[in-house]
Each structure stands twice: as structure tokens, then as C-alpha cells.
Amino acid sequence: MSKKILVLGGDGFCGWPTALHLSQLGNDVMIVDNVSRRRIDAEMGAQSLTPISTIDVRLSSWKEASGNVIRYQYLDIAADYPRFAALIDRERPDAVVHFAEQRSAPFSMRGQVEKRYTVDNNVGGTHNLMVALVEADLDCHVVHLGTMGVYGYYGAGFEIPEGYLKVKIPDDDDILRDQEILFPTQPGSVYHMTKSLDQLLFQYYAHNDGVRVTDLHQGIVWGTQTQETRLHPALMNRFDYEGEYGTVLNRFLVEAAIGHPLTIHGTGGQTRAFIHIEDTVRCVELAIANPPSRGDRVKILNQAAETLRVRDLAELVSEVTGATVNFVPNPRKEADENDLKVSNATFRGLGLHPILLTDALFAETLEISNRYADRVDRSQIRARSAWNRSRRAAMDEPDRATLEVEPRPSVEGERR
Amino acid sequence: MSKKILVLGGDGFCGWPTALHLSQLGNDVMIVDNVSRRRIDAEMGAQSLTPISTIDVRLSSWKEASGNVIRYQYLDIAADYPRFAALIDRERPDAVVHFAEQRSAPFSMRGQVEKRYTVDNNVGGTHNLMVALVEADLDCHVVHLGTMGVYGYYGAGFEIPEGYLKVKIPDDDDILRDQEILFPTQPGSVYHMTKSLDQLLFQYYAHNDGVRVTDLHQGIVWGTQTQETRLHPALMNRFDYEGEYGTVLNRFLVEAAIGHPLTIHGTGGQTRAFIHIEDTVRCVELAIANPPSRGDRVKILNQAAETLRVRDLAELVSEVTGATVNFVPNPRKEADENDLKVSNATFRGLGLHPILLTDALFAETLEISNRYADRVDRSQIRARSAWNRSRRAAMDEPDRATLEVEPRPSVEGERR
Numbered sequence: 001m002s003k004k005i006l007v008l009g010g011d012g013f014c015g016w017p018t019a020l021h022l023s024q025l026g027n028d029v030m031i032v033d034n035v036s037r038r039r040i041d042a043e044m045g046a047q048s049l050t051p052i053s054t055i056d057v058r059l060s061s062w063k064e065a066s067g068n069v070i071r072y073q074y075l076d077i078a079a080d081y082p083r084f085a086a087l088i089d090r091e092r093p094d095a096v097v098h099f100a101e102q103r104s105a106p107f108s109m110r111g112q113v114e115k116r117y118t119v120d121n122n123v124g125g126t127h128n129l130m131v132a133l134v135e136a137d138l139d140c141h142v143v144h145l146g147t148m149g150v151y152g153y154y155g156a157g158f159e160i161p162e163g164y165l166k167v168k169i170p171d172d173d174d175i176l177r178d179q180e181i182l183f184p185t186q187p188g189s190v191y192h193m194t195k196s197l198d199q200l201l202f203q204y205y206a207h208n209d210g211v212r213v214t215d216l217h218q219g220i221v222w223g224t225q226t227q228e229t230r231l232h233p234a235l236m237n238r239f240d241y242e243g244e245y246g247t248v249l250n251r252f253l254v255e256a257a258i259g260h261p262l263t264i265h266g267t268g269g270q271t272r273a274f275i276h277i278e279d280t281v282r283c284v285e286l287a288i289a290n291p292p293s294r295g296d297r298v299k300i301l302n303q304a305a306e307t308l309r310v311r312d313l314a315e316l317v318s319e320v321t322g323a324t325v326n327f328v329p330n331p332r333k334e335a336d337e338n339d340l341k342v343s344n345a346t347f348r349g350l351g352l353h354p355i356l357l358t359d360a361l362f363a364e365t366l367e368i369s370n371r372y373a374d375r376v377d378r379s380q381i382r383a384r385s386a387w388n389r390s391r392r393a394a395m396d397e398p399d400r401a402t403l404e405v406e407p408r409p410s411v412e413g414e415r416r
Numbered sequence: 417m418s419k420k421i422l423v424l425g426g427d428g429f430c431g432w433p434t435a436l437h438l439s440q441l442g443n444d445v446m447i448v449d450n451v452s453r454r455r456i457d458a459e460m461g462a463q464s465l466t467p468i469s470t471i472d473v474r475l476s477s478w479k480e481a482s483g484n485v486i487r488y489q490y491l492d493i494a495a496d497y498p499r500f501a502a503l504i505d506r507e508r509p510d511a512v513v514h515f516a517e518q519r520s521a522p523f524s525m526r527g528q529v530e531k532r533y534t535v536d537n538n539v540g541g542t543h544n545l546m547v548a549l550v551e552a553d554l555d556c557h558v559v560h561l562g563t564m565g566v567y568g569y570y571g572a573g574f575e576i577p578e579g580y581l582k583v584k585i586p587d588d589d590d591i592l593r594d595q596e597i598l599f600p601t602q603p604g605s606v607y608h609m610t611k612s613l614d615q616l617l618f619q620y621y622a623h624n625d626g627v628r629v630t631d632l633h634q635g636i637v638w639g640t641q642t643q644e645t646r647l648h649p650a651l652m653n654r655f656d657y658e659g660e661y662g663t664v665l666n667r668f669l670v671e672a673a674i675g676h677p678l679t680i681h682g683t684g685g686q687t688r689a690f691i692h693i694e695d696t697v698r699c700v701e702l703a704i705a706n707p708p709s710r711g712d713r714v715k716i717l718n719q720a721a722e723t724l725r726v727r728d729l730a731e732l733v734s735e736v737t738g739a740t741v742n743f744v745p746n747p748r749k750e751a752d753e754n755d756l757k758v759s760n761a762t763f764r765g766l767g768l769h770p771i772l773l774t775d776a777l778f779a780e781t782l783e784i785s786n787r788y789a790d791r792v793d794r795s796q797i798r799a800r801s802a803w804n805r806s807r808r809a810a811m812d813e814p815d816r817a818t819l820e821v822e823p824r825p826s827v828e829g830e831r832r
Contacts, residue, residue, distance in 0.1 A: 081528075119539070123535070124535075127532065157593060158586065185616070187620060200601070200603075200612050207602070333624055
């Protein structure tokens with residue numbers, strides 16, 4: 001059944017292919033975005049590896065390719081509440097997909113400006129959405145992109161459940177009582193922290209006002225194109241490879257494409273969850289089709305296909321591409337090594353057969369990396385944000401192993 | 417040992433007597449406040465029952481009465497980060513006592529403006545403080561006023577611990593493993609939610625940057641004066657009795673003083689924790705004297721003397737004053753009845769012998785209520801903010817029992 005759906009942040013890496021997919025399915029889709037991701041690129045002097053079109057060209061190309069119309073509203077949902085609330089009240093969507101958050105952990109750690117921006121933008125935007133829905137007295141399903149990172153990678157010994165943890169609490173007579181609680185989060189960056197804060201906002205508004213929320217705790221996304229973005233060259237999705245926004249597999253593939261060693265921060269013993277961008281959009285479709293009932297607690301799903309150790313991922317890429325591996329000091333305050341097992345039972349039960357890293361052999365993503373290798377700015381590859389003062393000091397300390405492969409400061413002639 | 421202490425929100429109900437007490441102990445105290453509590457009063461057309469002085473007169477009177485100087489900086493810590501960060505860096509305090517939050521649950525539920533203000537102000541202010549301390553590379557002890565309300569009154573069956581809950585989690589082999597987690601909060605209003613969000617901010621910055629934080633989960637404060645505010649008439653503390661900011665015992669005493677029935681919202685079966693204002697300031701003193709070490713997790717203390725059911729409290733006041741009791745629809749979405757047992761072991765261990773409601777028989781607070789009864793605006797007594805649409809509908813439905821005692825709209829001649 002066709003629905004009216006707002007996609008907040010629908011110009012971004014996950015938001016854009018999601019908007020296309022939901023439109024392709026016959027929904028009435030409206031993108032709401034302030035193109036902050038493009039603005040941040042401009043400020044950092046960075047850009048997508050893939051040449052992406054302006055949003056107007058994207059939308060006219062989508063109409064040309066599919067015959068479907070996606071509407072677009074430029075709006076900062078965090079900073080401009082009055083217009084956002086008016087939009088919600090006027091459009092009265094059946095569902096709102098909420099991607100409109102600053103989504104880079106390293107960017108959120110850059111400095112005081114970025115820390116504050118990430119909290120103000122992410123928490124402010126989410127809260128504005130909750131308040132606007134309550135104010136409009138609208139029974140609308142909010143599908144929010146959260147992150148696996150809220151769990152904090154401390155759950156060794158048990159599989160990370162879908163958002164809620166079954167625990168036993170001793171009562172005053174020391175009898176163990178069963179209780180199911182929101183998973184106690186231990187976010188590892190200011191960015192991840194904002195998703196923990198979002199969780200509490202959702203919990204509160206679901207309980208107090210009956211707002212229906214599905215929170216998708218997503219793993220690290222890889223890949224670029226989806227069925228829909230392939231329909232026209234101007235629909236091409238963005239591809240981030242630099243130290244702040246580039247996710248690890250995509251970054252490795254770009255490094256391989258330009259003959260740069262694969263950069264591992266720390267020991268590479270970090271185990272992370274992964275999902276292909278094609279499955280991201282499919283999961284959002286499934287989430288929209290299976291909303292919680294009004295009055296239910298927040299529905300939390302783990303949007304991840306598999307887990308892998310970063311150094312094993314590097315090995316996989318190295319086997320295919322022949323790239324060497326370079327270990328550099330870790331800018332993050334995190335455990336050197338961790339285990340991670342994640343339940344994605346609900347999505348599998350709904351029929352998701354996720355793409356695995358080994359299935360696809362990331363051939364397409366490698367092909368894109370090679371095709372646009374001449375657009376790579378080598379000076380952008382290395383992570384620059386440190387988590388705290390001691391990590392900063394460790395990064396700034398020159399060590400021989402690092403120096404040997406340190407890319408030179410980029411000058412124009414060296415870029416190719 | 418004398419310390420340099422910033423008291424954020426030092427012009428408010430808890431902040432002002434705390435600032436005086438810390439100054440009296442010989443510390444170098446600076447109040448940072450944007451007098452938002454006075455501004456909100458002005459906007460609501462309300463005022464403190466007690467006639468309070470301007471902050472300048474307060475401070476000169478304090479110097480006159482005690483010989484001590486308290487400095488004052490007008491500043492909005494949530495809205496003016498640059499000046500706040502510069503202040504932290506310049507003053508380099510040993511401790512920051514953080515009261516600078518919108519602290520009324522009903523006010524936070526009034527409407528979209530107040531919900532958003534409460535989140536932006538409280539979360540923004542706390543985050544600004546964390547970022548400013550990290551940026552200044554300052555090892556400073558933050559003492560924050562939290563609330564018992566974050567626990568959410570769902571802990572029936574066991575005593576509410578001091579912030580962390582010991583649970584058993586079954587691992588993959590179904591063996592129960594002990595873990596201590598941050599108490600899973602279920603805040604009951606937007607205001608309480610902001611204190612839950614604060615908790616996660618503190619957890620994060622304590623872990624990532626070693627910020628030392630003590631979070632005081634305080635019960636409902638009653639009383640007005642402290643040893644220090646009694647030293648000079650111009651040092652008089654504020655006393656809120658109206659529906660938004662008035663806390664329950666103080667409100668009952670004012671109702672008794674003007675011959676108004678004691679207003680109970682709902683059944684009065686709500687059990688709450690209480691503490692006298694004199695003990696609030698003493699607890700802050702104890703918290704400052706016993707900081708966590710750098711690198712420790714957040715130290716959480718329950719700042720409460722006792723727990724009592726609201727209708728039992730009304731009975732206590734009724735016995736002393738002869739006031740009748742009036743039950744009106746509850747504007748809050750909350751359990752009609754709840755039990756509450758709270759551990760305050762740490763404060764008792766540090767030597768706190770709290771004032772109990774039955775000890776003091778609230779004689780002084782009743783005396784103040786009587787003395788200033790002619791300042792009462794009866795139209796301000798009734799709570800006006802409803803938690804959600806169904807609570808609003810219940811409040812707006814006239815019922816006979818309520819109508820019989822409903823105070824008339826205030827007109828000038830009726831006020832005495």
C-alpha cells in the first residue's frame with residue numbers, strides 16, 4: 001500500500017538510495033534535507049569519490065529514469081523548528097525516515113565546534129521531530145537510523161540482543177526477578193553518544209505520547225550503488241573515502257586502488273558489524289512495512305549482516321588486490337580487541353538474506369574505486385581527529401613504521 | 417581547604433543557598449547565572465512567595481552579613497558557549513556546581529516551546545560544560561544536581577541503589593554473569609528526561625576524557641531558609657508555590673495558609689523522596705569534599721532524606737493546619753500508586769543526619785507561608801500543564817468535586 005513518507009536527510013549516503021527505493025515501491029516520497037553533508041565536505045576541502053549531481057538534477061533524473069516524482073524541501077530540522085513543525089502538520093506523513101544526523105564519529109571528535117554541532121544537530125533534530133509529531137497530533141511511524149555503536153562493544157560473552165536486554169535483578173529478599181531493560185549503552189564517541197540520547201528521547205515519547213518508533217541499530221555500511229541508483233548516471237550515490245566520513249571497507253578499497261597501503265588504526269582487532277547499502281534500503285522498507293502498534297515500546301532492530309575483525313577485512317581486501325597493510329596509532333579510545341556477536345533475528349525472520357562481504361567479493365565497489373582513482377586526494381585519507389589528549393599525543397609521535405608509508409602532503413601534480 | 421568554585425545557576429532556589437554555604441565555608445565562590453528563573457516568573461506572571469532581592473543586593477548584603485565576597489557573572493551557559501568556555505579557561509575552578517537547568521517538570525510539559533527550551537537549555541548547558549572543561553584541559557570536579565525522577569519509580573521490590581544496578585546477565589552458555597550497569601532510567605517528564613540525557617553525557621566524558629563528575633539524584637526539596645539565608649533579610653531564599661514550580665509540601669503549606677484545600681493530583685498514592693533545603697546545601701558540601709578520582713566512573717549519590725506518599729504528606733499538613741484535602745485529575749502520566757525505597761548510604765556514611773518532615777514539623781515553612789499569605793495569587797495554584805492529550809482531556813472535564821473548591825479567577829480585590 002502506498003504511503004506518504006518523509007525522508008529526513010534524504011540527500012545523504014544512506015538517505016538518497018533509501019528515498020529512491022521507497023519511491024520505486026510506489027510511495028509518495030518527500031526528501032527533507034539541508035545538504036549539510038555537502039556543506040561539511042566543502043568546509044573540509046573534501047568530496048565524494050564518485051561525482052554526484054546536485055539534488056535538483058538527481059530528482060529530475062529520477063523522474064526521467066523511473067517516471068516517479070520525489071519532492072524536495074530544503075530545511076534544517078534542528079535549527080528551524082517552526083518551518084519543520086509546519087511541514088509535518090501540512091504533509092501529515094504516514095512514516096518519517098530519520099537520517100538527518102551528523103553521522104561521522106571522527107568528525108564528532110574533531111574539536112569543540114564539531115562536538116557541540118553533533119550534539120545540537122542530532123539531539124535537537126530528533127527532539128524537534130518528536131515535539132512536532134505530538135503537536136500535530138499525528139499517528140506517524142518514525143524509522144530512525146541508529147547505530148550498533150551504542151552497544152559499546154562490551155558485550156563479550158553474549159550475543160547483542162535487539163535493543164533490550166533480559167536481566168535478573170535481586171529484590172530485597174535476594175530473589176532474582178526477571179526484567180527486560182533498554183540495553184545499557186556505552187557509546188564510544190560523541191556521535192555514538194547522540195544515538196544513545198536519541199534512544200532515551202524515543203523511549204520517552206513512545207511511553208508518554210504513544211509515538212510509534214522503530215530504531216535501526218545499523219552496522220558499518222559498505223558499497224555504493226543500489227538497484228535504483230544504477231538506473232541513471234546522475235543518480236550515482238556518494239562514496240566517502242577520507243579519514244572522517246569514509247567507512248572502513250570503502251576506505252580500504254580506495255587505498256588499494258591508488259597503491260596506498262591499507263591503513264589500520266591500532267591492532268585491527270576491533271570487531272565490527274557490517275551491512276551492504278543495498279540491504280540498508282531493504283531493511284528500511286521492511287521496517288516501514290512492520291511498524292509497532294501505538295502504545296508499544298520502541299521497536300529496536302539490529303541492521304547488520306555479519307561481524308568481522310578489521311584486520312581480517314584488510315586481509316580479505318589484500319588477497320584480492322595485493323595491497324599491503326600499514327598499522328598506525330589508533331586515534332580512538334577503544335579496546336584494542338573485542339568480540340561481537342549480534343542478533344538480527346527479526347530482519348532474517350522478515351525475509352532478509354543479506355549480502356555478505358565474501359559473497360560479493362566487493363567487486364563493484366572495487367571497480368568504482370578504480371574508475372575514480374584519479375579523483376582521490378591522498379592528503380584526505382589519514383584520520384585526523386583524536387579521541388582525547390593522550391590519543392592525540394600518540395598520533396603525533398612519529399614512528400618509523402608509520403613514516404615509511406606516510407603519504408606526502410598533497411600537491412596538485414601528485415594527485416593522479 | 418579553600419577551593420575556587422563556580423556555582424552555575426547560583427541565583428535559583430537550590431543554587432543561592434548553596435553558593436552562600438560554600439562561601440561561608442571559606443571557598444572562593446563565583447555565581448554564574450542568566451537569572452532565567454526570574455525571567456520565567458515574569459513570563460508566567462508569577463513570583464516567589466517570599467520577596468527576594470535582586471542579585472546585586474543579595475551579594476552586597478552577603479558581604480555585609482558575612483564579610484565574604486561572592487563574585488557574579490551574568491551568562492547563559494547553554495546559549496553562549498564562547499563566553500562560557502573563556503570563563504572556564506580563565507577562572508580554572510577546582511569545582512563546578514551545576515544547577516543551571518530548567519527544573520520544573522510541569523513547565524517542561526506546557527507545550528512545544530517549553531519542551532524544546534528544556535531540552536536545549538539543559539542538555540546544551542551540560543554538554544557545553546563538558547566540552548569547555550576538556551578544551552581547557554582542566555581537572556575539575558563537576559557536581560551536578562540530578563533528580564530521583566530519572567529512576568522512574570518502577571523499582572518496586574528493591575531499594576533504589578546509588579545510580580548503578582547490579583544485575584545478572586545470562587551468557588551464551590546460559591551462565592549468569594554479574595554486571596553493574598547505569599540504572600536503566602524511565603523518566604516521567606521532559607524535564608526528568610533531560611537529567612537522564614545528562615547522565616549519558618557524564619558517563620561518556622568521564623570515560624573518554626577523565627572528567628570527574630558527581631551526580632546528585634535529589635528528591636523533592638522542601639523548606640526555604642538555611643543558616644546562611646537567615647543572616648540578613650535580603651538573603652531570603654525564593655519560595656515557589658504555584659502549579660508549575662511549586663514543590664508539593666511548600667504548595668500544601670501555602671494552600672493551608674490561605675484557607676485553600678490541599679490539592680492532590682490523582683490519588684495521592686505517589687510515593688516520593690524528600691529532602692530539606694538545608695540538607696541540599698550540606699550534601700553539596702559533602703560531595704565537593706569527596707570527589708571521585710580522575711578516571712573513575714561517575715559517582716552517583718541519592719540526595720534524599722526519606723520517602724513518603726503524597727496523601728500521607730497531605731494528612732500530616734492537614735493535622736497541623738486543619739486544612740481539608742481536594743483530589744483533582746492528575747495532569748501527569750504516571751502510576752496511580754507506587755512504592756519507593758531509596759539508598760542514601762553514602763551521605764549517611766559521610767555523617768549526614770537529615771532533617772525529617774516529622775522532626776521539624778515544618779514549623780518554619782508554615783510560618784513563612786502565613787507571613788506572606790497576602791502575596792499569594794490564587795489563580796497560580798492549580799497546575800495547568802498536562803502530560804499528554806488524554807491527561808489534558810481529563811483535566812478539562814469539569815467534575816463536581818473539583819468545581820466545588822475551584823478557586824475563582826483572581827481579581828485584585830480577592831487576593832487577600
